[in-house]
Amino acid sequence: MMKKIHVHPETGKFMFCLFFIFWSCCHVCFSELSPDQKNTMIELSRFLNIPDWNRPGSEMNPCSWNGVLCSRPDNGSVISLSVSGFDLSNSSFLPVVCNLHTLESLDVSNNSLSLIPDGFVTNCERLVGFKHLNLSSNNFSSSPSFRGFSKLAVLDISYNVLSGIIRDYGFEGLVQLRSLNLSFNSLTGSVPINLTKSLEKLEVSDNHLSGTIPEGIGHYQELRLIDLSDNHLIGSIPSSLGNLSKLESLILSNNNLSGTIPESLSRIQTLRRFAANRNKFTGVIPSGITKNLANLDLSFNYLNGSIPGDLLSQLKLVSVDLSSNQLVGWIPQSISSSLVRLRLGSNKLTGSVPSAAFESLQNLTYLEMDNNRLTGHIPSAFGNLVSLNLLNLAMNGFSGIIPPSFGNLTRLQVLQLQQNKLTGEIPDTITLLINLLILNISWNSLSGSIPPSLLQLKKLSNMNLQGNHLTGTIPENIGDLENVIELQLGQNRLSGRIPVMPPKLQISLNLSYNMFEGPIPTSLFQLINLEVLDLSNNKLSGEIPPSGSLISLTQLILSNNQLSGDMPRFTRNVLVNISGNPGIKSINEDEVSIKRSQSGKSKLVMVVIFVVLGVLALVAGITTLIVLKLSRRFKGVNNMQVDPAEEGSTVLPEVIHGKLLTSNPIHRSNINFTKAVEAVAHPENALHQTMFWSYYRVGMPSGSSYFIKRLNTRDRLFQLASSEQLEQELEMLGKLHHTNVMVPLAYVLYSEGCLLIYDFPHMRTLYDVLHNHTSDVVDWTSRYSIAVGIAQGISYLHGSKSSGREPILLPDLSSKKIMLKSLTEPLVGDIELFKVIDPSKSNSSLSAVAGTIGYIPPEYAYTMRVTMAGNVYSFGVILLELLTGRQAVSEGRELAKWVQSHSSQQEQCNNILDLRVSKTSSVATRQMLRALSVALACINISPGARPKMKTVLKMLTRL
Numbered sequence: 001m002m003k004k005i006h007v008h009p010e011t012g013k014f015m016f017c018l019f020f021i022f023w024s025c026c027h028v029c030f031s032e033l034s035p036d037q038k039n040t041m042i043e044l045s046r047f048l049n050i051p052d053w054n055r056p057g058s059e060m061n062p063c064s065w066n067g068v069l070c071s072r073p074d075n076g077s078v079i080s081l082s083v084s085g086f087d088l089s090n091s092s093f094l095p096v097v098c099n100l101h102t103l104e105s106l107d108v109s110n111n112s113l114s115l116i117p118d119g120f121v122t123n124c125e126r127l128v129g130f131k132h133l134n135l136s137s138n139n140f141s142s143s144p145s146f147r148g149f150s151k152l153a154v155l156d157i158s159y160n161v162l163s164g165i166i167r168d169y170g171f172e173g174l175v176q177l178r179s180l181n182l183s184f185n186s187l188t189g190s191v192p193i194n195l196t197k198s199l200e201k202l203e204v205s206d207n208h209l210s211g212t213i214p215e216g217i218g219h220y221q222e223l224r225l226i227d228l229s230d231n232h233l234i235g236s237i238p239s240s241l242g243n244l245s246k247l248e249s250l251i252l253s254n255n256n257l258s259g260t261i262p263e264s265l266s267r268i269q270t271l272r273r274f275a276a277n278r279n280k281f282t283g284v285i286p287s288g289i290t291k292n293l294a295n296l297d298l299s300f301n302y303l304n305g306s307i308p309g310d311l312l313s314q315l316k317l318v319s320v321d322l323s324s325n326q327l328v329g330w331i332p333q334s335i336s337s338s339l340v341r342l343r344l345g346s347n348k349l350t351g352s353v354p355s356a357a358f359e360s361l362q363n364l365t366y367l368e369m370d371n372n373r374l375t376g377h378i379p380s381a382f383g384n385l386v387s388l389n390l391l392n393l394a395m396n397g398f399s400g401i402i403p404p405s406f407g408n409l410t411r412l413q414v415l416q417l418q419q420n421k422l423t424g425e426i427p428d429t430i431t432l433l434i435n436l437l438i439l440n441i442s443w444n445s446l447s448g449s450i451p452p453s454l455l456q457l458k459k460l461s462n463m464n465l466q467g468n469h470l471t472g473t474i475p476e477n478i479g480d481l482e483n484v485i486e487l488q489l490g491q492n493r494l495s496g497r498i499p500v501m502p503p504k505l506q507i508s509l510n511l512s513y514n515m516f517e518g519p520i521p522t523s524l525f526q527l528i529n530l531e532v533l534d535l536s537n538n539k540l541s542g543e544i545p546p547s548g549s550l551i552s553l554t555q556l557i558l559s560n561n562q563l564s565g566d567m568p569r570f571t572r573n574v575l576v577n578i579s580g581n582p583g584i585k586s587i588n589e590d591e592v593s594i595k596r597s598q599s600g601k602s603k604l605v606m607v608v609i610f611v612v613l614g615v616l617a618l619v620a621g622i623t624t625l626i627v628l629k630l631s632r633r634f635k636g637v638n639n640m641q642v643d644p645a646e647e648g649s650t651v652l653p654e655v656i657h658g659k660l661l662t663s664n665p666i667h668r669s670n671i672n673f674t675k676a677v678e679a680v681a682h683p684e685n686a687l688h689q690t691m692f693w694s695y696y697r698v699g700m701p702s703g704s705s706y707f708i709k710r711l712n713t714r715d716r717l718f719q720l721a722s723s724e725q726l727e728q729e730l731e732m733l734g735k736l737h738h739t740n741v742m743v744p745l746a747y748v749l750y751s752e753g754c755l756l757i758y759d760f761p762h763m764r765t766l767y768d769v770l771h772n773h774t775s776d777v778v779d780w781t782s783r784y785s786i787a788v789g790i791a792q793g794i795s796y797l798h799g800s801k802s803s804g805r806e807p808i809l810l811p812d813l814s815s816k817k818i819m820l821k822s823l824t825e826p827l828v829g830d831i832e833l834f835k836v837i838d839p840s841k842s843n844s845s846l847s848a849v850a851g852t853i854g855y856i857p858p859e860y861a862y863t864m865r866v867t868m869a870g871n872v873y874s875f876g877v878i879l880l881e882l883l884t885g886r887q888a889v890s891e892g893r894e895l896a897k898w899v900q901s902h903s904s905q906q907e908q909c910n911n912i913l914d915l916r917v918s919k920t921s922s923v924a925t926r927q928m929l930r931a932l933s934v935a936l937a938c939i940n941i942s943p944g945a946r947p948k949m950k951t952v953l954k955m956l957t958r959l
């Protein structure tokens, strides 16, 4: 017998409620990570010590942690993990990550990881959905084979220090791969062709790949991007490349490729960008090559023949760079109105400019034809190029006048017409070029006077009218040109008195070989930023004003005038030429900052000083050479990354070649090269200056600030060919990672030199913190932490065998080169100097021995070479500064010598220490005394007896 089950309506409601509550509960319970994933995440949080992951209570929901992405909508499993930019150096967490069996994407970029544990690959191979792996910008020098990652679609290991043969990394096992980025490593071997055929992007730029580009590359039918730039590839471009029917960008820049440019590339209808600059290509440029292209860069090759008639006329063309080849013949008659940049400089082009072709190029922004054999008049039609920012027609045979129609070019920022045969007067319409920054019309045959209207060009920074037939006086109000930093008026027929000059003059003021008379105005000697002043070969008379305010001066040329009286004193860095002035009484010897002392060591000191002075002069010369090499080179080189956003802006890439070294996306979006160059154009923005660098703090449009160093240009007499080395060195330095090393985030090369951009805009130097009497006394704990930090930074730079790179030495290590992020965190700065002033790393005596007196080890006087032991000496002096609170040189005495002579007896040692610090505790005193013995070991007279930096670090940490 069955009993009917009767459910009372109220009970039904009740059960429904129960069910609802249960369901809601379940919703909560099931919307969390499974216990094992949660445990894994908590384990990871302990390993990683990321603040956000360790907030109290946050262990409840790892899905809410920064960088963690869970499956939607239930949050039931972790699918993506990003721990980018946390300064992680211990990679033992990596195998643990792979316990998250649902993981699809892992990003550990931008850390200091150096090892990929075996367990990582074996554990992660099992993850069925693992598709994205980003290991970029770390210190990985090798890795286990990637063969097992069969599901991986995107692999990025760029910006590491991977070495060895590319084949050994097992990339061919990655059968689902779509994008492989190995750029900026040190991989060897040949271009990989055994990868999966589904590959869409292959980026291996900046490695040491050798051999030819294999024919087999034509089998990657899906490829859209190939970047093989900056390797050592040889041979020709394989014709099979023409079969890649989806290819959009082909970048082969800066290899040793040769042969001709294959016509087959014109078959690829998708191809928009082709860069083959800086190779050894020969032959003629095939016609039709630009049929589908927007960007073509063939600069710096050996191409000959004439420019095909259709090359510039294609309708999609945006930028064409053919500069620095051996092209002959005429400029084509038909030029596409879509063109934004056209560079034809440094070829052998002849004939006159086809005027009609330039009548309607409304978008043309950069036009360079310099250093060819062009003749005839400059066409008046150039006045129609209303978008023009830069016009460079220098070093040709142009004759006739500067067309008055140039006044229409109101966007023009750079006008370079130097070294032609132009005649007539400077047209008055030049006044209308209100955006002009650089005006160079030197070495022509221009006559008449300097038009006073020129003074309305308020933005002008460089004015060069040198080597013409200009007469009359300098306009009285020239001092109103308040942005001018370079003024070249030499070799004209100018006369009268020298008026008040622009206040911000910096690079050079050259009035030589004219007919100026009267006294040197005192105001001229108050130009605090001026580096070179040349007044030679005039008729100046009277006494030389006091030199006190010319604090940046490096060269003063007053020869062949009628000056009289005493020669003022200058510091030792100034080269003074006063010959041919019979009225000048005596010339004082260069002043030397260390007085003769009574001790027998004084002779050695003097030897060191004079040797160093000589070398400083040499170094200044070398620096100049490099800067000029660069400026020359970048006049003609196209920026390889053609950034569409940049095309329309007012950036002047001839003047600016910027490169981001950091892969940190925040810095990459913040850093604005134009802004950097603009900011340093104003010398009043400089925080301070040294022999080689000026330092700035620059606010970017995004609101964040950066610390910028400008390599000072010195003299501009040298002109040399190319220097790729410096760029390579800077890129290598950009890959360094250490909390105590100041690594550039980006660099900018422009015609005035080189800028390096850094994080931490508000740093002070250790020198300022220690020796500026308005600062508070720094306690021992901070000083100790600073000492250890510096030692860590230097040991890292010196490297080890396993670091796989050459040691980075510091030619000028002093407390002014140590920047402080905080009172405990030092950064070793100026690491570029060694590379910058000695790019060939030659061992010759020209190697950069440019130190700061007080920090220079005694042996440099004889060896003239920077060494690791020499760096240890300089570190020893910095440690002494920290211990004694004294400057490296005071009252004419070197600190190191003073300490050596006072430390022979124990009781004297106590008195050497900075009493303001040591008296605070006996523990501090004991530690300081032990640190003093470390410092004494570092400043040992014999380089061989000094400990290695690694040992110094150990000695310090054991205190």
Ligand SMILES: *[C@@H]1O[C@H](CO)[C@@H](O)[C@H](O)[C@H]1NC(C)=O
Binding pocket: 031, 061, 063, 064, 065, 070, 073, 074, 075
């Ligand atoms: C999943 O986690 C995220 C992040 O903490 C949170 O915003 C979201 O509400 C969660 N979703 C569920 C269904 O719990």
Ligand SMILES: *[C@@H]1O[C@H](CO)[C@@H](O)[C@H](O)[C@H]1NC(C)=O
Binding pocket: 167, 192, 193, 194
């Ligand atoms: C590519 O694979 C083939 C067959 O497996 C092999 O013979 C060849 O050596 C490989 N080439 C490279 C460059 O690894």
Ligand SMILES: *[C@@H]1O[C@H](CO)[C@@H](O)[C@H](O)[C@H]1NC(C)=O
Binding pocket: 337, 338, 339, 362, 363, 648
């Ligand atoms: C010139 O540039 C503008 C803005 O980028 C564009 O719209 C126009 O099509 C360009 N003109 C030609 C002829 O390509």
Ligand SMILES: *[C@@H]1O[C@H](CO)[C@@H](O)[C@H](O)[C@H]1NC(C)=O
Binding pocket: 383, 384, 404, 405, 406, 407, 408, 429
């Ligand atoms: C350019 O300038 C000339 C003379 O200065 C003038 O006649 C001409 O109309 C101007 N052309 C344009 C396009 O503005």
